[in-house]
Amino acid sequence: MNTLPDLLDRGVTEIFPHNAESxxxxxxxxxxxxxxxxxxxxxxxxxxxxSEVHLGHSIPIRKLRxxxxxxxxxxLIIGDFTARIGDPTxxxxxxxxLTEAEVRTNVQTYLDQIRPILDxxxxxxxxxxxxxxxxxxxxxxxxxxxxxTMTVGQMxxxxxxADRYGRGTPIFLHEFxxxxxxxxxxxxxxxxxxxxxxxxxxxFAVGRDLQxxxxxxxxxxxxxxxxxxxxxxxxxxxxxxxxxxxTEDPVSMYSKLEKIPDAILPQYFELLTHQxxxxxxxxxxxxxxxxxxxxxxxxxxxxxxxxxxxSVEAMVTQxxxxxxxxxxxxxxxxxxxxxxxxxxxxxxxxxxxSSEARRQIQxxxxxxxxxxxxxxxxxxxxxxxxxxxxxxxxxxxxxRLAP
Amino acid sequence: MNTLPDLLDRGVTEIFPHNAESxxxxxxxxxxxxxxxxxxxxxxxxxxxxSEVHLGHSIPIRKLRxxxxxxxxxxLIIGDFTARIGDPTxxxxxxxxLTEAEVRTNVQTYLDQIRPILDxxxxxxxxxxxxxxxxxxxxxxxxxxxxxTMTVGQMxxxxxxADRYGRGTPIFLHEFxxxxxxxxxxxxxxxxxxxxxxxxxxxFAVGRDLQxxxxxxxxxxxxxxxxxxxxxxxxxxxxxxxxxxxTEDPVSMYSKLEKIPDAILPQYFELLTHQxxxxxxxxxxxxxxxxxxxxxxxxxxxxxxxxxxxSVEAMVTQxxxxxxxxxxxxxxxxxxxxxxxxxxxxxxxxxxxSSEARRQIQxxxxxxxxxxxxxxxxxxxxxxxxxxxxxxxxxxxxxRLAP
Numbered sequence: 001m002n003t004l005p006d007l008l009d010r011g012v013t014e015i016f017p018h019n020a021e022s023x024x025x026x027x028x029x030x031x032x033x034x035x036x037x038x039x040x041x042x043x044x045x046x047x048x049x050x051s052e053v054h055l056g057h058s059i060p061i062r063k064l065r066x067x068x069x070x071x072x073x074x075x076l077i078i079g080d081f082t083a084r085i086g087d088p089t090x091x092x093x094x095x096x097x098l099t100e101a102e103v104r105t106n107v108q109t110y111l112d113q114i115r116p117i118l119d120x121x122x123x124x125x126x127x128x129x130x131x132x133x134x135x136x137x138x139x140x141x142x143x144x145x146x147x148x149t150m151t152v153g154q155m156x157x158x159x160x161x162a163d164r165y166g167r168g169t170p171i172f173l174h175e176f177x178x179x180x181x182x183x184x185x186x187x188x189x190x191x192x193x194x195x196x197x198x199x200x201x202x203x204f205a206v207g208r209d210l211q212x213x214x215x216x217x218x219x220x221x222x223x224x225x226x227x228x229x230x231x232x233x234x235x236x237x238x239x240x241x242x243x244x245x246x247t248e249d250p251v252s253m254y255s256k257l258e259k260i261p262d263a264i265l266p267q268y269f270e271l272l273t274h275q276x277x278x279x280x281x282x283x284x285x286x287x288x289x290x291x292x293x294x295x296x297x298x299x300x301x302x303x304x305x306x307x308x309x310x311s312v313e314a315m316v317t318q319x320x321x322x323x324x325x326x327x328x329x330x331x332x333x334x335x336x337x338x339x340x341x342x343x344x345x346x347x348x349x350x351x352x353x354s355s356e357a358r359r360q361i362q363x364x365x366x367x368x369x370x371x372x373x374x375x376x377x378x379x380x381x382x383x384x385x386x387x388x389x390x391x392x393x394x395x396x397x398x399x400r401l402a403p
Numbered sequence: 404m405n406t407l408p409d410l411l412d413r414g415v416t417e418i419f420p421h422n423a424e425s426x427x428x429x430x431x432x433x434x435x436x437x438x439x440x441x442x443x444x445x446x447x448x449x450x451x452x453x454s455e456v457h458l459g460h461s462i463p464i465r466k467l468r469x470x471x472x473x474x475x476x477x478x479l480i481i482g483d484f485t486a487r488i489g490d491p492t493x494x495x496x497x498x499x500x501l502t503e504a505e506v507r508t509n510v511q512t513y514l515d516q517i518r519p520i521l522d523x524x525x526x527x528x529x530x531x532x533x534x535x536x537x538x539x540x541x542x543x544x545x546x547x548x549x550x551x552t553m554t555v556g557q558m559x560x561x562x563x564x565a566d567r568y569g570r571g572t573p574i575f576l577h578e579f580x581x582x583x584x585x586x587x588x589x590x591x592x593x594x595x596x597x598x599x600x601x602x603x604x605x606x607f608a609v610g611r612d613l614q615x616x617x618x619x620x621x622x623x624x625x626x627x628x629x630x631x632x633x634x635x636x637x638x639x640x641x642x643x644x645x646x647x648x649x650t651e652d653p654v655s656m657y658s659k660l661e662k663i664p665d666a667i668l669p670q671y672f673e674l675l676t677h678q679x680x681x682x683x684x685x686x687x688x689x690x691x692x693x694x695x696x697x698x699x700x701x702x703x704x705x706x707x708x709x710x711x712x713x714s715v716e717a718m719v720t721q722x723x724x725x726x727x728x729x730x731x732x733x734x735x736x737x738x739x740x741x742x743x744x745x746x747x748x749x750x751x752x753x754x755x756x757s758s759e760a761r762r763q764i765q766x767x768x769x770x771x772x773x774x775x776x777x778x779x780x781x782x783x784x785x786x787x788x789x790x791x792x793x794x795x796x797x798x799x800x801x802x803r804l805a806p
Contacts, residue, residue, distance in 0.1 A: 046791075055666075081543075081544075083594070085544045085547060087551075088547050088548045088550075088551030123605070134545070135543055136542065136543065137542075138542065138543045139541065139542065140539065140541045140546060140580075140584075141488045141537065141539070143546055143580075144488060144491050144544060144577040144580060145491045145577075147575070147576035147577035147579070147580060148491030148575050148576065148577040149571040149576075150488075150575070150576050151574055151575055151576065152555070152559070152564075152568065152573075152574040152575075152576060152579070153568070153571070153573060153574070155576060156555070163556075165555065165556070168528055168556070170555075170556060171554055171555040171556070172550070172551050172554055172555075173550035173551065173552075173553050173554065173555060173558060173579055173583075174547040174548075174550035174551040176550070176576055177543075177546075177547060177550060180576075181543075182686075287785075388768040
């Protein structure tokens with residue numbers, strides 16, 4: 001389990017205000033944690049844009065869990081307000097306007113993906129808040145009040161704005177409101193600590209200013225590194241295809257992780273595992289394997305991790321290197337479409353009968369490419385929508401659907 | 404009466420879009436005026452800060468009247484929203500927060516002062532709108548939409564902002580919203596034309612952009628010069644004491660105007676009178692007198708203007724130069740306080756009896772320092788509140804109240 005030094009040191013780039021620079025207990029997070037009479041409120045914000053969650057995203061969630069384990073409250077802020085209004089200039093693809101239903105679905109998908117990391121069950125350890133609840137209530141007079149807390153110069157000093165202003169790339173005025181909206185979220189949930197990547201420092205500082213403005217104690221900011229991708233060069237991202245998704249099948253996950261470059265191994269261990277960093281194997285190859293097995297076991301359990309390692313090693317020995325070959329295939333040729341899911345599960349042998357298949361679906365054990373399907377009457381309309389996907393039951397049985 | 408060329412030429416610094424530069428009828432105000440099938444809506448905004456209205460302020464009001472006389476609608480926008488919220492930074496004295504009652508009183512005082520200029524009576528010629536009606540209804544999503552119509556670079560190009568940013572003087576973010584709020588007023592009242600001083604060009608252009616954004620035809624901007632004060636050097640302002648208030652007594656008004664520097668006479672004639680500029684007296688002294696009599700007659704009637712000129716000239720001949728001496732005084736020594744106004748009017752001889760005094764008050768003929776008093780039971784609480792003020796009945800009878 002986490003200890004206090006681990007909590008504030010491991011995988012932490014910066015805490016501000018800086019403990020070392022201040023004797024004032026209210027500006028020292030270690031003292032605040034040691035002396036608090038109540039659970040602290042640890043804020044983390046997410047955009048409900050529906051993207052796949054990968055290991056890079058898991059870093060602050062893991063830290064949130066560490067705070068939960070010390071008895072504090074994780075406050076997940078769903079940024080549904082901006083998702084619902086989109087970007088008024090209509091330029092940014094990521095800011096396209098989402099419906100309420102889309103937001104709800106995306107949030108559910110997100111929560112399903114991080115469920116292995118966060119403590120969803122212990123009472124008082126998790127709050128999920130939608131920021132439309134307070135942002136949609138603001139009127140012009142309150143917004144003028146928020147804006148009046150900052151100057152144009154301060155805003156233009158923000159990384160990103162400074163570059164764009166210097167290059168003459170247009171900055172639209174509404175963009176100045178986003179850091180203030182994020183900051184106001186901290187006021188609304190009375191955050192004690194906010195977690196995020198190092199690129200969030202400005203926004204966290206705005207939150208501190210607004211909390212002071214509204215008579216609250218300003219939050220601490222806890223900044224964490226951005227994870228490099230499996231290529232060891234660029235930051236992990238789906239578009240660069242150097243990522244490991246949290247719901248990837250164990251073989252795929254293991255195979256990607258067991259060959260990451262040596263140079264980033266220490267970072268991966270520090271940020272993604274609880275392994276003792278001073279007791280890692282000396283042999284780099286052993287290190288890679290330990291990392292892969294550790295992470296697979298976090299998402300699929302220790303037993304699956306061990307089996308996965310064994311099968312991957314067996315396959316490599318047999319000279320098969322395409323990891324996709326390691327998942328048994330099931331050809332959809334014999335299936336008539338539209339096809340009921342429970343029939344597919346029984347026809348493919350993943351379940352022993354259609355009725356067992358229905359029970360497994362209703363019990364939440366069935367996933368298609370990592371996404372849980374709970375509707376026992378779910379129907380696949382056509383073959384092409386299934387081809388190449390992984391169908392699984394529980395944590396151990398999976399098949400790749402082939403044409 | 405005004406003719407069309409007078410309307411668009413006399414006292415006009417700039418109209419934009421520029422008629423001369425465009426063949427498109429929708430960008431030519433002269434064509435719009437000549438061909439419109441409905442009264443155009445001519446917007447003018449005022450701050451209900453309760454300040455005394457002087458001749459400099461009267462210029463756009465006179466132009467509004469000229470549009471009214473051509474059958475168009477003057478739309479007076481009372482900026483009560485900003486007056487009610489004040490300046491969130493609390494720095495600007497002019498933006499101190501006013502109560503609803505203060506705003507109401509200030510607006511009434513303002514309207515009383517411009518009543519001699521504007522047509523308040525012809526149906527359909529005047530609309531008075533309070534911008535809190537629409538601004539207080541805006542929510543964050545609508546405000547983001549307004550802000551997204553402009554870039555930081557465009558806003559910083561605005562005169563005033565550019566200087567301050569260059570000098571490093573803080574510009575608070577909420578200040579960027581004020582031009583957008585003024586522009587949104589144009590959307591809310593569907594303005595066809597906006598009038599104002601040359602310093603308003605940026606704000607009018609913002610109004611045009613927002614109207615386009617909301618699917619309206621953009622307004623024309625009609626910019627008018629800033630009036631130099633009676634010193635002929637700096638712009639007319641109360642704080643520089645180079646002003647002529649619209650409710651000043653006729654002797655004071657006449658005396659100030661008959662000695663303004665020759666250099667600014669043509670401007671005063673152009674902006675403040677209907678005199679034919681090609682037929683002014685050649686003798687500068689005669690010019691000054693004509694100007695003074697013309698303006699006094701606008702606010703006090705032709706007869707009073709003539710009498711005022713006569714008494715001022717007689718007094719000057721007799722070597723009395725303090726113009727305040729030209730108004731007969733009435734000593735308050737004999738009056739017991741609190742004093743009823745109708746009693747004061749009768750005791751001072753301004754009215755022949757208390758009952759005539761009550762009739763005159765109810766008929767709207769009685770003013771104290773230019774402010775109309777309509778309550779027949781109005782009571783002056785003490786002597787000091789009256790001392791030095793001018794009490795008048797109708798346009799011809801007035802007295803200065805002496806201790």
